[in-house]
Amino acid sequence: MSLQKDKKFCLFKEEVDFEEILEKDEKDWFEEEEEKLKTLKKKDTDDPIKIYFKEVFSHKLLTREDEVRIGKTIEENEREILKESLNYYSQVIKLYHLLIKAERSKGLTLLFKDYEEFSRNGEKVKKWFENLKTNINKLVENFKKGKKAKLIDKIIDLIYEIRPTKLLLDELACEILESYEKIKEFYKFKERLQKNYSLDEKVLKRIFSWNRKCGDIERYFNKLTLEKVNVEKIKKDISEYIDFFKKTNDYFGEPLEKIYQSGEKICKAFQEIKKNKEELVKANLRLIISLARKYSPKGMFLSDLIQEGNIGLLKAIEKFDYRKGFKFSTYATWWIRQSITRYLAENTRTIRVPVHIIETIYKISKIISTKFYQEYGRDPTLDELAKETGHSIEKLNYIFKIMKQPISLETVVGEDEDATLRDFIEDQNTIKPDEATFNIALSEKVRELLKTLSPKEEKIIRLRFGIGEKESCTLEEVGNKFGVTKERIRQIESIALRKLKHPNRIKLLKNFLIYGS
Structure with a gap:
C-alpha cells in the first residue's frame, strides 16, 4: 500500500470501505482461513484463535443502510431513556446540577460526546449551554402545570446537538432503575403472600398501608398458625417495603405503577442499545483481524493485538455518528489502529x-x-x-x-x-587483571630497590615521589621533617638517584620498562 493511500486511515476526507482496507493478499488470506475453518475437525478445536476466527467468519458484514438503521435505533432508544427520565422532577433537578458541576470542573466532555469539537467555537457553545439551562429552568417552573412535554422534547433536541454519553444516560436513569428493580421484587413478594396465605388484593392493600409499628400485622399472621420465626420475617419484609414506598414517594412524587412502567421502558431501551451495538461489533471483527495482522510481526501475539483492537472498536462505536455520511469502518479504523499502536508503544x-x-x-x-x-x-x-x-x-x-x-x-x-x-x-572503572598484576610486581621491585639505599635516603625518595605516601612533598616540606635546609635535601636526593641509576640496580626494573612501553 502506498503512503498516499495509507493516509486515508487518518484523514476521513474520503470514504474507506472495508473491502478497500483489505489488500489482495489479505483477501486471499481470509478466503484460505475461511475454507480451513469450514473443515475444522474436533481435534483442532483446542486452538482458541481458530475457534475465534470461525466465529468471526460466521458474522455477516453490514451495508451502509444497515449501519444507518442501527445508528437510528440506538438514538431512538437513547431519546426514550432521556424522555422517561426527564418526566420526573427529581431527575430534571439532577440534570441541572450535573451540568453546573461539570461546567465548573471542565468535565462536560464526560457528559457529551461531541463537546470537545463543539467547544472550539467558544461563542456557539456558550450560547448553547445558556439555552439548555434556560429551558431546564422553564421545565422546573412549569413541571406541575402539565406543560412539560414540549419543553422535554426541546431539551432532548438540545442535548442531541452534541449527543449524550452513556455516563449521562446512566446518571439520569440510575434512581429510576433501582426503584424499578425494588418494585419488581415487591410484586414478586406480594404474589408469594397471595399464593401461600390465600390473601386477596384488598387484604394485601390494607396490610401495606398499615404503619409498620402497628401490631395488626402480627395478629393477622398469628391467626394463620405460622411459626413465630416466619411471622417476624414477614413483618420485617413488609416494614422494609413500607419504608421504601415512603422514600420513593418523597423522591419521585409519583405512584409506584408509573415508576415501574418508566423503569421497564428504560430497561428495554438499554437492552436494545446493547443489542444493536453488539451487532455493530460482530460485523466489524474482521476489520480488527485485518489491522492487527499488520502489526503482528512486531514481537506480539496476534490474539493480544486483537484484544486491543476490540477496545478501540468499542470506543469507535460509542463515538460514531451515522449522520456524518461515512461508513463505520472508515471511522473505526483510526480508533482500532490507535488502540493497537498505543499498546505496542507501552509493551514492546x-x-x-x-x-x-x-x-x-x-x-x-x-x-x-x-x-x-x-x-x-x-x-x-x-x-x-x-x-x-x-x-x-x-x-x-x-x-x-x-x-x-x-x-x-x-x-x-x-x-x-x-x-x-x-x-x-569491559568495566572502564576497574583495573584490568594484567595491569593489576604488573602494578603489584612493580611495587615489590621498587620496594626491593629502595632497600639498597640508606634509611634516610629511602625516606627522602619516598616523600619526594609519593611512593607509599598519600602525596609527594616539596623540598622545603621534606627539609622541615628532617630539620635541615631544602638545599641539603636536594643534595641527598641527587646522591640517592645516582645510586638507583647504577646498572646493577636499574636492571631490576628493565623488564618493567620494556613491558610498560
Whole structure:
C-alpha cells in the first residue's frame, strides 16, 4: 500500500470501505482461513484463535443502510431513556446540577460526546449551554402545570446537538432503575403472600398501608398458625417495603405503577442499545483481524493485538455518528489502529516511545519493506526516504536512532546459558587483571630497590615521589621533617638517584620498562 493511500486511515476526507482496507493478499488470506475453518475437525478445536476466527467468519458484514438503521435505533432508544427520565422532577433537578458541576470542573466532555469539537467555537457553545439551562429552568417552573412535554422534547433536541454519553444516560436513569428493580421484587413478594396465605388484593392493600409499628400485622399472621420465626420475617419484609414506598414517594412524587412502567421502558431501551451495538461489533471483527495482522510481526501475539483492537472498536462505536455520511469502518479504523499502536508503544519497548513517533516508525518501515525491498531490492537512501515521507533528513536520523532496540545486560548468552551479556562487557572503572598484576610486581621491585639505599635516603625518595605516601612533598616540606635546609635535601636526593641509576640496580626494573612501553 502506498503512503498516499495509507493516509486515508487518518484523514476521513474520503470514504474507506472495508473491502478497500483489505489488500489482495489479505483477501486471499481470509478466503484460505475461511475454507480451513469450514473443515475444522474436533481435534483442532483446542486452538482458541481458530475457534475465534470461525466465529468471526460466521458474522455477516453490514451495508451502509444497515449501519444507518442501527445508528437510528440506538438514538431512538437513547431519546426514550432521556424522555422517561426527564418526566420526573427529581431527575430534571439532577440534570441541572450535573451540568453546573461539570461546567465548573471542565468535565462536560464526560457528559457529551461531541463537546470537545463543539467547544472550539467558544461563542456557539456558550450560547448553547445558556439555552439548555434556560429551558431546564422553564421545565422546573412549569413541571406541575402539565406543560412539560414540549419543553422535554426541546431539551432532548438540545442535548442531541452534541449527543449524550452513556455516563449521562446512566446518571439520569440510575434512581429510576433501582426503584424499578425494588418494585419488581415487591410484586414478586406480594404474589408469594397471595399464593401461600390465600390473601386477596384488598387484604394485601390494607396490610401495606398499615404503619409498620402497628401490631395488626402480627395478629393477622398469628391467626394463620405460622411459626413465630416466619411471622417476624414477614413483618420485617413488609416494614422494609413500607419504608421504601415512603422514600420513593418523597423522591419521585409519583405512584409506584408509573415508576415501574418508566423503569421497564428504560430497561428495554438499554437492552436494545446493547443489542444493536453488539451487532455493530460482530460485523466489524474482521476489520480488527485485518489491522492487527499488520502489526503482528512486531514481537506480539496476534490474539493480544486483537484484544486491543476490540477496545478501540468499542470506543469507535460509542463515538460514531451515522449522520456524518461515512461508513463505520472508515471511522473505526483510526480508533482500532490507535488502540493497537498505543499498546505496542507501552509493551514492546524497554524505553517507552510516544505514540505519534511509533506511528511514524511503522510508516517508514512499511515504505522500506514494500516499496524499496519489493520494487528495487535494496534499502532507500536518506534522500529518497525524506522525499517519500516528507520528513527532513535530521528527523529521519533521529527516528532511526529511536528504532534501535536496546539490549538488556541480563541477556543470557552461551549454549549452557550460564553467563549474561554483562559478563563480557569491559568495566572502564576497574583495573584490568594484567595491569593489576604488573602494578603489584612493580611495587615489590621498587620496594626491593629502595632497600639498597640508606634509611634516610629511602625516606627522602619516598616523600619526594609519593611512593607509599598519600602525596609527594616539596623540598622545603621534606627539609622541615628532617630539620635541615631544602638545599641539603636536594643534595641527598641527587646522591640517592645516582645510586638507583647504577646498572646493577636499574636492571631490576628493565623488564618493567620494556613491558610498560
